Amino acid sequence: MESNPILRIATKIMTPYILLFALYVQFHGDYGPGGGFQAGVIFAAAFVLYALIYGIETARLVLPMGVATLCGALGVLIYAGVGIATMLLGGGFLEYGFLDSHDAEHGQHLGILLVELGVLTTVFGVMVVIFYSFAGRGRVEE
Amino acid sequence: MVFNPCKKKVGRWIIEILINVFLLSMLAVTALIVVRTQNLFAVAMLTGIYSLLSATFFTLLDAVDVAFTEAAVGAGVSTVLMLGTLSLVGHRQKKQRTVQIVPLLIVTVTGLILMYGTLDIPPFGEADNPVHLHETTVHYLEESSHETGMPNVVTSVLASYRGYDTMGETTVIFTAMVGVLLLMSGRRKDEIGGTDDGE
Amino acid sequence: MSALSFLNYWFVIILMMVGFYVLIAQGNLVKKIVGLNIFQTSVFILYISAGKITGGTAPILDAQWSVYSNPLPHVLILTAIVVGVATSALGLSLVVRIKEAYGTIEEDEIARMDESL
Amino acid sequence: MMPHLPVMQVMVPLLAAPLCALVRNGRLAWAIAVASSWGAFWIAWEIFQVVHSIGAISYSLGGWTASEGGIEYRIDALGAFVLMVVTLVGAVVTPYALESVRKEVDKSKQALFYAAFLLCLAGLLGIVVTGDMFNVFVFLEISSLSAYALIGLGKDRRALRASYQYLIMGSVGATFIVIGIGMLYVMTGSLNMANLAILLPELPANRTIPVAFAFLTVGVCLKLALFPLHMWLPNAYTFAPSAVTAFIASTATKVAIYVLLRLFYTVFGADYSFLEMQLGTYLLPLSLIAIFSMSLVAIFQTNVKRMLAYSSLAQIGYIILGISLFSSTGMTASILHLFNHAVIKGCLFMALGCVMYRLNSVELDDMMGLGKKMPLTMGAFLVGGFGLIGVPFTAGFISKWYLIQGALEKGLWPVAVLVLLTSLMAVAYIWKVVETVYFSEDPGSVNSDCSEAPLGLLIPTWTLAILCVYFGIDATLTTFGASSAVASLMGIGS
Numbered sequence: 001m002e003s004n005p006i007l008r009i010a011t012k013i014m015t016p017y018i019l020l021f022a023l024y025v026q027f028h029g030d031y032g033p034g035g036g037f038q039a040g041v042i043f044a045a046a047f048v049l050y051a052l053i054y055g056i057e058t059a060r061l062v063l064p065m066g067v068a069t070l071c072g073a074l075g076v077l078i079y080a081g082v083g084i085a086t087m088l089l090g091g092g093f094l095e096y097g098f099l100d101s102h103d104a105e106h107g108q109h110l111g112i113l114l115v116e117l118g119v120l121t122t123v124f125g126v127m128v129v130i131f132y133s134f135a136g137r138g139r140v141e142e
Numbered sequence: 143m144v145f146n147p148c149k150k151k152v153g154r155w156i157i158e159i160l161i162n163v164f165l166l167s168m169l170a171v172t173a174l175i176v177v178r179t180q181n182l183f184a185v186a187m188l189t190g191i192y193s194l195l196s197a198t199f200f201t202l203l204d205a206v207d208v209a210f211t212e213a214a215v216g217a218g219v220s221t222v223l224m225l226g227t228l229s230l231v232g233h234r235q236k237k238q239r240t241v242q243i244v245p246l247l248i249v250t251v252t253g254l255i256l257m258y259g260t261l262d263i264p265p266f267g268e269a270d271n272p273v274h275l276h277e278t279t280v281h282y283l284e285e286s287s288h289e290t291g292m293p294n295v296v297t298s299v300l301a302s303y304r305g306y307d308t309m310g311e312t313t314v315i316f317t318a319m320v321g322v323l324l325l326m327s328g329r330r331k332d333e334i335g336g337t338d339d340g341e
Numbered sequence: 342m343s344a345l346s347f348l349n350y351w352f353v354i355i356l357m358m359v360g361f362y363v364l365i366a367q368g369n370l371v372k373k374i375v376g377l378n379i380f381q382t383s384v385f386i387l388y389i390s391a392g393k394i395t396g397g398t399a400p401i402l403d404a405q406w407s408v409y410s411n412p413l414p415h416v417l418i419l420t421a422i423v424v425g426v427a428t429s430a431l432g433l434s435l436v437v438r439i440k441e442a443y444g445t446i447e448e449d450e451i452a453r454m455d456e457s458l
Numbered sequence: 459m460m461p462h463l464p465v466m467q468v469m470v471p472l473l474a475a476p477l478c479a480l481v482r483n484g485r486l487a488w489a490i491a492v493a494s495s496w497g498a499f500w501i502a503w504e505i506f507q508v509v510h511s512i513g514a515i516s517y518s519l520g521g522w523t524a525s526e527g528g529i530e531y532r533i534d535a536l537g538a539f540v541l542m543v544v545t546l547v548g549a550v551v552t553p554y555a556l557e558s559v560r561k562e563v564d565k566s567k568q569a570l571f572y573a574a575f576l577l578c579l580a581g582l583l584g585i586v587v588t589g590d591m592f593n594v595f596v597f598l599e600i601s602s603l604s605a606y607a608l609i610g611l612g613k614d615r616r617a618l619r620a621s622y623q624y625l626i627m628g629s630v631g632a633t634f635i636v637i638g639i640g641m642l643y644v645m646t647g648s649l650n651m652a653n654l655a656i657l658l659p660e661l662p663a664n665r666t667i668p669v670a671f672a673f674l675t676v677g678v679c680l681k682l683a684l685f686p687l688h689m690w691l692p693n694a695y696t697f698a699p700s701a702v703t704a705f706i707a708s709t710a711t712k713v714a715i716y717v718l719l720r721l722f723y724t725v726f727g728a729d730y731s732f733l734e735m736q737l738g739t740y741l742l743p744l745s746l747i748a749i750f751s752m753s754l755v756a757i758f759q760t761n762v763k764r765m766l767a768y769s770s771l772a773q774i775g776y777i778i779l780g781i782s783l784f785s786s787t788g789m790t791a792s793i794l795h796l797f798n799h800a801v802i803k804g805c806l807f808m809a810l811g812c813v814m815y816r817l818n819s820v821e822l823d824d825m826m827g828l829g830k831k832m833p834l835t836m837g838a839f840l841v842g843g844f845g846l847i848g849v850p851f852t853a854g855f856i857s858k859w860y861l862i863q864g865a866l867e868k869g870l871w872p873v874a875v876l877v878l879l880t881s882l883m884a885v886a887y888i889w890k891v892v893e894t895v896y897f898s899e900d901p902g903s904v905n906s907d908c909s910e911a912p913l914g915l916l917i918p919t920w921t922l923a924i925l926c927v928y929f930g931i932d933a934t935l936t937t938f939g940a941s942s943a944v945a946s947l948m949g950i951g952s
Contacts, residue, residue, distance in 0.1 A: 025210075030292045032401060033206040035300065037311075037423060041214040048222060072319045073476035079309050080473050083465075093465040094305045095521030108290040112301040115308065122312050126319040127219060130430050133326040134226035137437065155395060166352040173359040173379055182371055189375050196382050204399040204410035205389045208418050212382070215426045220378060223426075227371060227433040231440040235369040236447045245366035253358040256637070257351055259669025263644055266346030267395030269408065274394060276647025278527035279411050285526075287402050295400040295412040296419075303527045304416055306519040310584070310596035311420045313472060317577045317600055318427035320479060321607030324570050325434045364630065370622065377629055384636055391644045413527070414643075417592055421636060424599045428629050431606055435622045442615035455616055 011053040018046040026120055030109075036116035040123025048131050056136050068128040075122025082114045158202065165199045182233040186224035193217040207296045349390060357383035368448040370436045374429050381425045388414045388421075463505050464517040464531040464587050467541065468597075470497045471548075472580035475573045484560070484568030491572040492552045495579060499549040502541040509538040510942060516589070524589070524650040532589030532652065536943035539793065540586050540716045543800045547708045548579045550804065554918035555701040558811050562699040563611055571611065575705070578604040582713045591639045591649045591725070594717060595632065598681070601713070602628045605706055612697040620693035627690040631680030638674035641666050642725075654725050667726075671735060674721055682714030684778055685748035688771050695767035700811025703763065707770055707807055708800035715777055715796060722781070723947040732784045741782035746876060748775030753883035757890070762813075762820045765887055766806055769846060772880065773799045779873070780861050786944050788864035793940040795857035798845070798929065802854055805922035806842035809835050812911035812919060822894050828908075829896035835911050836895050838923040843888035845926045848881050852930035856937070 022042035029035035051059035083094040091098030096111025098104075172192045179185050193216025200209035264271040273279065282299055292298040300308050360383055363376025392414035400412035440446050443454055474494035478487040508515060514534035522528025533541070555575065563571050581601025585594055606628070610621035643649055645666050646657040658667065676687070683691040695703050722731040731737045749772045756768035773795070780792030810820050812835040817824055829836045845854040858877060865873040910916070929936050 029297050030294055032294060033210045033296075033399075035207070035297055037419065038207075038210050038214050041211075041219060045214075045218060069319070069323070070480065072316055073479045076309075076312055076316045076476045077473065079312050080469060083309070083469070084473075087462055087465075092517070092521045093462065093469070093519055094302075094309070096302060096305075097521060105289070105291045108298075108302055109292075111305075112290065112292070112297065115301050115305060116297075119308065119312050122316055126315045129319050130322050130434075131222065131226070133322050133434065134223060134230070134437070137230060137326060158395070162349065166349070166356075169356055169383075170352065170359070173356055176375060176379065177359060177363055177367075182369070185372065185375055189378055192379060193382060196386055199386060200389055203386075203389045203393045204397060205392065205415045205418070206399045206401075208385070208389060208415050208422070211419055211422050212385070215422055216378070216382060219426055220429060223430055223433055224371070224375075227437055230437050231371065231446050235367075235372060236450075238368055242366045245362055248365065249358045249362045252361065253354055255669055255672065256354045256357070259641060259666045260347065260350045260354070262664035262666045263350065263641075266349050266390060267393050269394045269397070271391075271644075272647040273391055273411055273414075273644060274647070277525050278649075279413060279647060281525070281527050282412055283400065283402075283409055293402045295402060295409070296415050299412050299416045299527065300419060302520060303522050304520075304529055304592075306529045307416070307420055307590075307593055307596055310593065310600060311423045313475075313577065313580070314424050314427045314596065314599050314603060316476065316479075317574070317581075317603045317607075318430045320475075320570050320574045320577065321431045321603055321610075322434045324567055324574060324607045325431075325438055325610050327566065361630075364626065373626060377626070377633075381629075381633055381636075384633060384640070387637070388640050388643075391640070413649075420592070420596060424596070424632075427603060428599070428625065431603055432622065432625050432629075435606070435610055435618055435625065438610070439615075439618045439622060442618055451619055455619065 007053050011049055015046050015050055018042060018049070022046070026116065029116060030112070036119030037123050039116075040120045041127060043120065043124045044127030044131070047128050051131065051135065056132065060132065060136075063128060065129065065132055068125045068132065071121050071125025072129055073122075073125075075118045075120070075125065078118030078121060079115050082111055082118070086111070161202055162199075165195060165202065169195050169199070180235045180237065182228050182235055183225070185235075186221055186228060189224065190217045190221040193220065207294075207300075350387070353383055353386045353390065356386070370439060370446040370448065371433070374432045374436070377432070378425065378429060381421070385418045385421060388418050460504075460508075462517075463501055463508065464515060464533055465519065467498060467501045467505065467587055468580055468584045470494045470501065471576040471583065475576040475580065478569055478573040478576060482569050484565060484572075485556075487569035487572040488552075488556050488559075491555070491576055494576060495545070495548040495552040498579065498583065499545040502538070502545040505533055506538045506542055506939070509533055509535055514946065524653055529593050530589040530650055530652070531587045533587055534943075535939070535946040536716070536719065536793070537586050539939040539943045540713065540796070541583065542939070543712055543797050544579070544582050544586065544709045547705060547800055547804050550918045550921055551701055551705045551808070554704070554808055554811070554915055557912050557914040558701045558815060559699065561815050562613060562701075567611070571608070574604040574607050575702075577601070578608065578705070578710075582709055585713050586716055589651045591642065591651060591654070595635055595639060598635070598717075599632060601710065602632065602681075605702075605710060608702040608706070609694050609698040611699055611702070613699075614697045616693065617697035620690070620697045624690040624694045627680055627687070631677045631687075634673045634677030634680065638670045638672075638677060641670035641673070645670070651720065651725050655727060658726060659730070668735065671721075671726060671731070675718070675737075678714055678718045678721065682711045682718065682774060683771060684774060685744055685752065685771065688748070688752075688774075691771060692764055692767040695770065695807075696761060696764040700807065700814050704804050704807035704811060707767070708804040711770070711774055712796050712800055715774075715781075715792075719781065719947065728784070728948065738782045738784050741778055742873075745775040745778040745782055746873065748772060749779065749880050750876065750883075753880045753887070757883060757887045759887070760822045762822060762825070762891055763807070763810055765891075766803065766810070769884065769887065770799075770803060772884075773803070773846075776857075776861060776877070779877075780864060783864045783868055783870075785864055785867055786941075786948060787860055787867055789944045789947065790937070790940050791857055791860035791864050793943050794860055794933075794936055795854075797936055797940070798853035798857045798926075801922050801925050801929065802842050802845035802852075805838055805919060805926055806846065808915070808919040808922065809839035809842060812838075812915045815911055815915060816908040822891065825891070825894055826898040827895070831908055832910050834916050835919070838916075838919045839895075840892065841923040841926055843892065845930070847884045847888060850930070851927065853926045853928075853933070853936075855930055856933045 025034035026039035100107035197212040360379030392411035517531040584597030752771040759765035845852040848858040
């Protein structure tokens with residue numbers, strides 16, 4: 001599979017579009033189906049495809065395991081951090097309205113955007129870590 | 143989103159029912175084949191198909207976000223995970239009797255109790271079911287647009303009204319990562335040697 | 342109408358029970374996880390069915406529509422799907438480790454190896 | 459920060475977990491874990507005081523009240539009491555984990571170990587504080603998933619199988635709970651517990667709510683390992699790393715019992731659960747069988763950890779027995795025992811962890827004559843053992859006293875006799891260990907060159923041992939907490 005030129009080139013062409021589609025899903029979630037979780041999965045899918053075609057070692061050069069783990073932890077911190085931030089701004093936990101002191105609706109928008117970003121980051125990181133763990137096992141370390 | 147709104151209500155209703163029954167039968171057939179199939183690769187693919195079929199069904203039931211996620215997760219992530227596992231553990235299942243009495247009994251009893259429980263459940267699809275009349279549902283549908291400014295109510299409920307659940311969900315995913323790393327990182331040889339401890 | 346709604350619910354219950362059966366009756370550890378997936382996915386259908394309004398549409402507000410299905414079950418199930426995949430990921434990684442440690446993923450063979458210790 | 463205590467209770471360990479995963483250094487992660495578990499304990503203590511001075515506290519997450527469709531946190535006296543139990547054990551076990559984990563878990567995994575440990579703690583706390591049914595499920599899964607991973611870390615390969623069994627049983631339980639919640643939701647449209655408590659009695663007679671009740675009860679009983687749904691527990695406790703066993707044995711099942719009480723008393727209401735569903739008639743025999751059979755099985759175990767695991771199953775039986783009596787004395791006994799058993803079992807499993815640290819084994823045969831070589835460790839074990847039996851001046855005595863009183867109040871004197879009889883069975887299995895440890899000659903094989911466990915392990919172990927004696931002599935605090943918890947539950951119920 002790793003030497004088939006059609007697959008290699010097709011992957012190269014498709015990867016940016018998959019990433020772009022993930023971003024579309026992420027930011028269009030307010031208006032249509034989609035959101036952080038689905039976007040994270042699609043984002044990770046791009047890397048999974050890349051790893052399948054170019055080999056897991058190459059994929060690890062692009063996105064090392066450590067970075068993916070970092071993403072996994074970072075997303076939770078972003079999400080909970082938004083909650084702490086609204087608390088410090090005088091509201092309740094995750095009360096996004098307080099993110100904007102003038103316009104509560106805008107605060108809600110901002111809050112939802114941020115937490116969806118947190119979800120995206122975690123889901124992306126976790127999916128890649130899990131894929132690396134399963135696919136890398138028995139080949140790299142034997 | 144699902145159907146053309148101009149069509150006559152009755153006609154649309156009948157078509158929905160027909161598709162309903164069709165999808166449910168397909169789901170049942172897939173599930174039954176899973177029970178009988180011994181080749182685990184085939185089982186993994188069938189699970190993917192099962193997820194895709196249920197995603198289709200979710201679309202029919204107006205749950206587009208759920209359908210999207212089910213397709214991405216059930217048919218995508220789960221299948222990839224399953225195939226990854228099978229490449230490590232082999233794909234042959236040992237032959238065993240398909241019908242086992244005790245589990246069959248447990249399952250039948252559980253199923254019958256559940257069916258008994260649905261006898262008084264509010265009818266499917268009626269607009270005056272308690273689920274639709276409860277104040278929270280009304281609040282979501284009527285207030286969400288000006289409280290959060292989101293046309294997609296699922297997103298606003300997910301990220302704002304029940305945002306705390308979603309934080310829990312993110313944590314669950316993170317927990318899965320921690321768990322998988324704890325179990326799968328490190329070298330294989332050490333672990334096999336380490337199993338003899340305490341014997 | 343009500344007979345039909347029961348058809349809908351009962352069909353889903355049968356699906357659930359098929360998954361449950363695979364989960365408790367089959368000895369193969371991967372197959373058990375598959376059973377769990379089917380069991381849970383069918384429960385999701387039950388929830389989503391409860392949120393449906395006949396003639397309604399997806400809960401994305403638009404001037405064109407007036408009746409929307411209930412968004413809350415959708416949100417709950419989104420969460421439950423994620424929990425489900427997290428559980429299967431962890432379960433499958435355990436299966437891989439069990440295969441490495443025991444050399445098999447059949448429950449009866451593993452039990453026999455444990456008893457002989 | 460005061461009004462935010464309920465959410466901080468969960469957020470402190472939950473935020474510390476990803477930090478642990480990020481630092482990658484075992485020692486630093488441990489420091490974070492200790493700081494956050496102590497912080498959680500302090501918060502629980504503050505909450506305990508607030509609840510007892512001004513009554514139940516409620517907190518709307520995201521600023522959305524329950525009627526606006528938000529998730530509500532609600533802590534009453536029972537919740538505050540259970541928070542104390544969980545955080546106390548957490549605060550004692552985390553310092554203990556440093557030495558124990560260094561010995562039992564690979565160096566590269568230690569930071570992640572603490573992350574999983576904190577997630578488990580956060581999950582358990584989240585279950586206790588929440589007033590929303592679905593939120594219970596989400597946090598239940600956080601605690602369960604991390605528990606599966608932690609158990610799977612045991613050195614023995616059977617730990618993997620135990621973890622897998624637990625995962626399967628636990629997921630079935632969780633799915634049953636989801637089905638139950640779904641049925642409640644379909645019938646009422648609500649997920650908020652307080653709201654459900656209002657809406658459920660208003661429903662016309664129907665066949666759905668009893669089924670929901672059954673599914674929720676069975677689902678939670680799977681999680682708390684009530685006989686006959688206990689198969690996953692002995693292996694899980696036996697093969698998990700010592701610190702994990704000590705933590706999970708003293709908290710996870712206790713929180714499941716809390717969920718059960720919440721369901722019976724707050725959501726469905728005591729009248730419905732006990733009078734209409736006749737819950738007592740099912741739970742009473744089950745708990746008696748659990749106590750008797752599991753104590754019996756415990757006597758024949760040669761692995762001390764497994765022996766204590768079976769003893770845990772019997773103790774769960776005692777707690778359920780108190781609940782099934784459906785009286786305030788019985789309930790007080792159960793809630794007291796929830797605390798006392800957590801302290802006692804924590805102490806016992808930690809003492810065994812010390813043995814594991816030196817011997818790499820907790821088989822009885824390897825422990826001959828250990829009493830002389832590890833006097834402090836085995837002393838703590840002895841104190842815990844006395845507590846388990848229910849010897850006067852230990853915590854276990856107080857809860858058994860209440861339990862027997864509760865049984866006699868109801869005129870169930872055979873039950874009281876059985877409680878006494880099974881305490882004798884506890885004497886039998888604890889004596890088996892004592893005899894081996896103190897009165898057998900050391901054959902000079904496995905443990906010939908072993909010495910006392912390090913202080914890092916002994917101090918936490920003895921903390922719980924001292925608490926076990928302290929709350930046996932002066933039980934004012936625990937009985938006060940338990941009786942006000944009962945009052946808050948029964949008050950809502952009637």
